[in-house]
Amino acid sequence: MRDPGKERDYPLAGGVLTTDFAEIVDDPGIAVVAEVMGGVEPAGTYVLELLRRGKNVVTANKQLVARRGVELFATASGAGVQLRFEASVCAAIPVIKVLRESLVVTNVHRVLGIVNGTTNFVLTEMEGGKSYDEALADAQQRGYAEADPTDDVSGADAAAKMAILATVAFNSHVELADVEYSGITKIDALDVTAARQLDMVIRLVGAARLVDGQVDVTVQPAFVDKQHPLAKVDGAFNAVMLQGDAIREITLEGPGAGGVETASAVIADITSVIGTMGTGFLQNDAAWRQLPKLPDGDSTSPFYFRLHVADRPGALARVAEELAEREISIARLLQHQNGNGAALHVVTHEAKVGALRAALAAVGELDDVHGCSTPRPVISDRGVAELGWA
Amino acid sequence: MRDPGKERDYPLAGGVLTTDFAEIVDDPGIAVVAEVMGGVEPAGTYVLELLRRGKNVVTANKQLVARRGVELFATASGAGVQLRFEASVCAAIPVIKVLRESLVVTNVHRVLGIVNGTTNFVLTEMEGGKSYDEALADAQQRGYAEADPTDDVSGADAAAKMAILATVAFNSHVELADVEYSGITKIDALDVTAARQLDMVIRLVGAARLVDGQVDVTVQPAFVDKQHPLAKVDGAFNAVMLQGDAIREITLEGPGAGGVETASAVIADITSVIGTMGTGFLQNDAAWRQLPKLPDGDSTSPFYFRLHVADRPGALARVAEELAEREISIARLLQHQNGNGAALHVVTHEAKVGALRAALAAVGELDDVHGCSTPRPVISDRGVAELGWA
Numbered sequence: 045m046r047d048p049g050k051e052r053d054y055p056l057a058g059g060v061l062t063t064d065f066a067e068i069v070d071d072p073g074i075a076v077v078a079e080v081m082g083g084v085e086p087a088g089t090y091v092l093e094l095l096r097r098g099k100n101v102v103t104a105n106k107q108l109v110a111r112r113g114v115e116l117f118a119t120a121s122g123a124g125v126q127l128r129f130e131a132s133v134c135a136a137i138p139v140i141k142v143l144r145e146s147l148v149v150t151n152v153h154r155v156l157g158i159v160n161g162t163t164n165f166v167l168t169e170m171e172g173g174k175s176y177d178e179a180l181a182d183a184q185q186r187g188y189a190e191a192d193p194t195d196d197v198s199g200a201d202a203a204a205k206m207a208i209l210a211t212v213a214f215n216s217h218v219e220l221a222d223v224e225y226s227g228i229t230k231i232d233a234l235d236v237t238a239a240r241q242l243d244m245v246i247r248l249v250g251a252a253r254l255v256d257g258q259v260d261v262t263v264q265p266a267f268v269d270k271q272h273p274l275a276k277v278d279g280a281f282n283a284v285m286l287q288g289d290a291i292r293e294i295t296l297e298g299p300g301a302g303g304v305e306t307a308s309a310v311i312a313d314i315t316s317v318i319g320t321m322g323t324g325f326l327q328n329d330a331a332w333r334q335l336p337k338l339p340d341g342d343s344t345s346p347f348y349f350r351l352h353v354a355d356r357p358g359a360l361a362r363v364a365e366e367l368a369e370r371e372i373s374i375a376r377l378l379q380h381q382n383g384n385g386a387a388l389h390v391v392t393h394e395a396k397v398g399a400l401r402a403a404l405a406a407v408g409e410l411d412d413v414h415g416c417s418t419p420r421p422v423i424s425d426r427g428v429a430e431l432g433w434a
Numbered sequence: 435m436r437d438p439g440k441e442r443d444y445p446l447a448g449g450v451l452t453t454d455f456a457e458i459v460d461d462p463g464i465a466v467v468a469e470v471m472g473g474v475e476p477a478g479t480y481v482l483e484l485l486r487r488g489k490n491v492v493t494a495n496k497q498l499v500a501r502r503g504v505e506l507f508a509t510a511s512g513a514g515v516q517l518r519f520e521a522s523v524c525a526a527i528p529v530i531k532v533l534r535e536s537l538v539v540t541n542v543h544r545v546l547g548i549v550n551g552t553t554n555f556v557l558t559e560m561e562g563g564k565s566y567d568e569a570l571a572d573a574q575q576r577g578y579a580e581a582d583p584t585d586d587v588s589g590a591d592a593a594a595k596m597a598i599l600a601t602v603a604f605n606s607h608v609e610l611a612d613v614e615y616s617g618i619t620k621i622d623a624l625d626v627t628a629a630r631q632l633d634m635v636i637r638l639v640g641a642a643r644l645v646d647g648q649v650d651v652t653v654q655p656a657f658v659d660k661q662h663p664l665a666k667v668d669g670a671f672n673a674v675m676l677q678g679d680a681i682r683e684i685t686l687e688g689p690g691a692g693g694v695e696t697a698s699a700v701i702a703d704i705t706s707v708i709g710t711m712g713t714g715f716l717q718n719d720a721a722w723r724q725l726p727k728l729p730d731g732d733s734t735s736p737f738y739f740r741l742h743v744a745d746r747p748g749a750l751a752r753v754a755e756e757l758a759e760r761e762i763s764i765a766r767l768l769q770h771q772n773g774n775g776a777a778l779h780v781v782t783h784e785a786k787v788g789a790l791r792a793a794l795a796a797v798g799e800l801d802d803v804h805g806c807s808t809p810r811p812v813i814s815d816r817g818v819a820e821l822g823w824a
Contacts, residue, residue, distance in 0.1 A: 130536070136681040138536035145535075145709075146520070146528035149701045273687070276666045290698035291526040294688035297663065298681060308680035312536045319535075320710050 065090055069097055076317050078310050079103040080131075088112055095119045095127060100321070102313040104131035104306050110204035110220040113211055113331060121329040126317050131309035133205045134159055134282045134300040138309070141316070142296065143212045143286065144330070150288035152213045156423065157250040159205040161280035161300050162189045162196035163228050167246050167265075168278050170236050176229070188280050199227035202250050202263045209284065210252035210261045216335040218252075218261055224340075225263035230418065238350060238389055239267050241378060245275045249423060253338075260338035262421075267348045267391075269424035341398025345421040346375060349404065351388040352415040355381070359412035360388065366410070370403040371395070385414060391422055455480055459487055466707050468700050469493040470521075478502055485509045485517060490711070492703040494521035494696050500594035500610040503601055503721060511719040516707050521699035523595045524549055524672045524690040528699070531706070532686065533602045533676065534720070540678035542603045545642040546813065549595040551670035551690050552579045552586035553618050553638040557655075558668050560626050561635055566619070578670050589617035592640050592653045599674065600642035600651045606725040608642070608651055614730075615653035620808065628740060628779055629657050631768060635665045639813060643728075650728035652811075657738045657781075659814035731788025735811040736765060739794065741778040742805040745771070749802035753778070756800070760793040761785070775804060781812055 048061040068074060069090075077094050081087045084107050091108065094101050096119060103109065109116065109132045120127035130140045134157075143152065158164050165188050169179035180197070183189035195201045203225035210218040228248055239246050249266040252259070268275040273295055277283040282300025287293050299305055353359045360379070367374065367390075376391035392400070400419055408416055438451040458464060459480075467484050471477045474497050481498065484491050486509060493499065499506065499522045510517035520530045524547075533542065548554050555578050559569035570587070573579035585591045593615035600608040618638055629636050639656040642649070658665040663685055667673040672690025677683050689695055743749045750769075757764065757780075766781035782790070787809075794806055 136536075136540070137684055138532050141536050142528050142532065145706055146526075146531050146702045147698070148705050150526070150698050273666070276663070290694045292689050292692075292695070294527055294686065296684065296686055298684035302682075304680045305682070308537070308540050311539045315538050316535055 065093075069094055069099070074099060075321070076100045076102060076314050078314060079105055079108075080306075080310065081105070082107070084108050084111055088116075091116060091127075092119055095123050095125055098123055098125055100126045100128075100317045102128045102131075102310055102317060104129075104310055106132040106201075106204045106208065107220075108132075110207040113208070113219065114217050117329045117331050121332075126320070127330075128313035128317060129208070130313050131306045133208050134284065134298070135302055136305035136309045137282060137284065137296050137298040137300060138312070139209065139284045139286075139296050140212055141312075142294075143209075147286065147288060147291060147294075150290040152286050152288040152291075153254045154287040155206075155209050155213050155250075155252040155284065156274060156287075157202075157206065157209060157282070157284040158247055158274055158277050159209075159250050159282050159284065159300060160196055160199075160202040160248060161282055162193060163199075163202070163248040164277060164282070165189075165280045166197070167228060167231070167248065170231070170233075171240070171245055175233065176231060197227045197229050199225040199248060199263045202248060206250035206252055206261050206263055209250070210259060211331045213252060213286070214254050214259055214335060215331060216259055216333050217331040218259060222259070222337055223261045223263060224343075226265070228265055231265055234350075235265075235417070235420075238348075242267065242348070242376065242389065242391065243270050244268055244348075244422070244424075245270060246420075247274055247277070249274065249421070251421070253343075254335075255338055255342075255344075257335060258338040258342075259335050260343050262343065264421060266421045266423050269422070272423055274423060341396060341401070343397045344394050345397070346394055346424070347392045347397075347400055347419040348422050349390055349419040350417040351390065351407065351413055352382065353386050353388055354412040354414065355384065355386045356412060359386075359410075362410055362412060363388065363407055366406045367392075367403050369406075370399040372400055372403050455483075459484055459489070464489060465711070466490045466492060466704055468704060469495055469498075470696075470700065471495070472497070474498050474501055478506075481506060481517075482509055485513050485515055488513055488515055490516045490518075490707045492518045492521075492700055492707060494519070494700055496522040496591075496594045496598065497610075498522075500597040503598070503609065504607050507719045507721050511722075516710070517720075518703035518707060519598070520703050521696045523598050524674065524688070525692055526695035526699045527672060527674065527686050527688040527690060528702070529599065529674045529676075529686050530602055531702075532684075533599075537676065537678060537681060537684075540680040542676050542678035542681075543644045544677040545596075545599050545603050545640075545674065546664060546677075547592075547596065547599065547640040547672070547674040548637055548664055548667050549599075549640050549672050549674065549690060550586055550589075550592040550638060551672055552583060553589075553592070554667060554672070555579075555670040556587070557618060557621070557636050557638065560621070560623075561630070565623065566621060587617045587619050589615040589638060589653045592638060596640035596642055596651050596653055599640070600649060601721045603642060603676070604644050604649055604725060605721060606649055606723050607721040608649060612649070612727055613651045613653060614733075616655070618655055621655055624740075625655075625807070625810075628738075632657065632738070632766065632779065632781065633660050634658055634738075634812070634814075635660060636810075637664055637667070637813075639664065639811070641811070643733075644725075645728055645732075645734075647725060648728040648732075649725045650733045652733065654811060656811045656813050659812075662813055664813060731786060731791070733787045734784050735787070736784055736814070737782045737787075737790055737809045738812050739780055739809040740807040741780065741797065741803055742772065743776050743778055744802040744804065745774065745776045746802060749776075749800075750778070752800050752802060753797055756796045757782075757793050759796075760789040762790055762793050
């Protein structure tokens with residue numbers, strides 16, 4: 045409560061507003077508290093105290109849940125109260141409730157998400173021909189991006205959301221620090237053009253996977269096939285795709301931010317708390333187990349990268365040899381003249397990122413190779429090969 | 435229980451299986467019953483009796499809920515038990531739970547859905563050049579369509595789902611009989627070609643709207659702009675788009691049928707019943723009010739239709755005059771030679787269907803006009819004009 049004296053559109057009855065935390069936590073008549081302060085502290089101390097004192101808490105605080113989820117969930121569970129946090133991920137898109145209450149027996153093993161509207165808007169505009177700087181300025185002008193857009197364009201905001209989604213999807217502690225992330229600041233016109241030539245678009249994709257009982261969560265710019273549902277998410281919209289044994293693939297799409305949207309998610313959580321108070325067994329510790337993290341390098345994906353090679357006989361053969369030696373197999377290849385050399389666009393089959401890094405390091409040592417782009421994951425597969433009815 | 439003696443993949447403990455309804459309804463130890471028999475009777479009698487006797491019921495029975503929802507909801511409400519029916523609409527896509535529990539304060543005023551996978555598959559295949567008969571045969575071969583596909587291709591299946599969705603979205607009794615529906619059997623190559631020329635695709639779209647406190651629910655083939663999210667739903671997938679004040683637009687997409695998917699929705703409902711037993715206030719009568727139906731003819735939409743006109747000076751002027759007289763205003767016009775006449779493709783601005791019918795009747799009387807296609811609604815607008823942040 046920044047200013048209890050502020051004039052409000054909907055005036056409240058006297059005595060309801062307070063700046064004193066004790067008045068809330070000590071009031072036995074309050075059963076549910078919504079935390080919409082933001083920031084890790086003092087919000088974290090307040091929420092923990094509320095939970096310990098037997099109050100249910102609804103929070104919209106992404107950073108808090110992503111950084112201190114373990115402690116929060118355990119405290120709520122220990123005190124026999126609920127912690128709900130729908131608004132902390134993608135505002136009014138009800139992905140937390142769907143994961144926790146609708147997909148209870150579906151074994152979700154993969155979550156793919158476009159969970160940051162700012163970067164999706166910028167990338168969509170760049171497809172239309174704008175430079176990164178122009179697109180970002182446009183996003184700022186429309187209010188999609190902050191004056192300091194670091195949190196969005198660095199991928200940090202998306203990483204916090206993916207940590208929460210992975211926690212809920214796999215019921216395992218995933219903290220922000222467990223998410224490998226990179227942003228869109230290094231995406232340039234060359235990348236956008238290359239994607240178009242391959243019938244793909246570039247999207248900042250959060251990916252959480254359960255691989256042989258190990259958790260792998262990343263956020264990075266990906267080359268997404270134009271036929272894939274995530275390629276069709278335009279502008280500032282968000283989408284989360286859930287893949288599991290019993291559901292094949294369910295996608296939720298909508299505006300992932302906004303004040304009214306966030307408020308509507310908070311109020312839905314409050315009503316859900318009240319509707320399940322006393323039973324509430326679906327709201328047990330969201331992260332009751334601790335699965336190991338997939339070792340760095342073991343994450344697999346098809347990848348795209350681009351090499352600048354000398355236009356000499358044998359150059360391609362030597363590159364292909366280095367790749368083959370690390371079992372990197374080529375799915376698509378596109379070569380064109382580029383000044384006095386050639387640009388080689390490569391899409392691999394599924395490969396371990398560690399093996400790919402080693403292969404590209406070796407390729408970089410070749411006399412014929414003058415440069416190599418950062419490899420990007422390629423997303424083209426669906427949760428289902430063929431949509432046959434079960 | 436068709437055959438309790440049948441050998442099963444997962445054998446059950448002795449005495450659990452029964453063909454005797456009394457053994458279930460008289461057992462005080464049973465708190466929740468899942469009805470997956472299908473058919474309106476005897477399922478309806480059983481479900482009503484279970485509810486009256488204080489048992490919560492979970493049902494996957496679309497026809498039952500769409501035809502006898504009023505009675506079912508009132509009985510559950512009166513007995514203080516829950517009736518959940520997630521699996522009755524789009525299998526594992528959790529649209530009922532999202533509407534009832536997540537979008538509690540969003541004032542949903544429009545639901546657009548592709549809720550029949552069979553027809554969506556057929557229409558998608560027709561875009562690829564197949565005839566209706568070829569596409570339907572293909573759907574049957576893949577198991578998407580029944581040997582007798584009437585229920586799907588007539589729009590009846592989609593109409594039942596839209597009745598349920600409208601009931602839940604607007605909390606008002608909408609029965610199958612309240613839904614105006616038509617199917618895809620009259621869609622031909624001319625329509626598909628026309629849609630393509632207008633940068634649109636044809637989809638069987640269910641639309642439920644709340645217009646000045648009146649409910650309007652239809653299922654019909656629509657011309658959908660290629661940029662619209664519903665145009666991007668390919669093959670046998672389903673999608674439901676919910677538009678409301680506080681959420682702008684949330685879309686849920688996934689496989690809308692399948693045995694395992696349906697089972698997963700039923701089990702999620704069972705766990706939700708158990709998780710809310712004793713409180714359950716979110717599961718009050720889904721249709722606690724009875725809003726009036728929008729009068730026939732008052733439903734509005736932009737429309738597409740096509741005229742075959744004589745290639746004579748003044749033909750277009752006379753057509754335009756008849757339209758203008760009923761305040762039908764033209765948004766797009768495409769004319770091309772067609773044998774010894776011309777084909778005139780017309781897209782109107784938002785118009786009342788009653789006025790459009792009257793105008794087309796008058797146009798049909800003109801000497802210059804040799805034929806007119808069935809008008810089809812056009813869907814190109816989103817829930818939001820511009821995605822600004824609130």
